Amino acid sequence: MFEPAWLAGLFASAFLSATLLPGNSEAALLAYLHFNAQGVLPALLVVTVGNTLGGLLTVWMGRRLPKAPQGRAVAWAQRIGPVSLLLTWLPIVGDVLCAVAGWLRWPWRQVVLWMLLGKAARYLLLAFAANSIGA
Structure with missing residues (x-):
């Protein structure tokens, strides 16, 4: 298959x-x-950027909500801070963390940094594991 089409699909x-x-x-x-x-x-670059941008959309939507809900997820995220966004790659939990980051109005630079690092690490480990298994 033509590589740009694959990369667009990955994104x-x-x-x-x-x-x-x-x-x-x-x-x-x-x-x-x-x-x-x-x-x-x-x-790795394409999937990391695409996944990070998707997470940032959820953060942006969280910022649009009028009031942050109170609950265990919000309390935990407040206690840990933006570094908790390293876990945004997790199914369901990651979506909640992105929305909470928006509700809490965390600074964009910190949000992008921690989210990007977590998502990149996940894809890097996946690619490494696939290479190790296939070798």
Whole structure:
């Protein structure tokens, strides 16, 4: 398959996976790496950026809500701070953390930094594991 089309599909899957919409960026990444083992770096870059931007959309939507709900997730996030966004790659929990970051109006720079690091680490580990298993 033509590589730009694969990368566009990876981006779309990663973006959707970070929202409440369905998308399976891990499967898309593994499929891409299966057919294009030399394209690890562009693939990691595309899925990380796409997934981070999808998470930032959820943060932005959280900022639009009038009042932050109180609950265990909000209390935990307040106690830990923006570093908790390292866990935004987790299913369901990650979406909640993104929304909480928006509700709490955390600074964008910190949100982007911690979210990007967490998501990049997840995809890097996945690519490493796929390479180790396939070798």
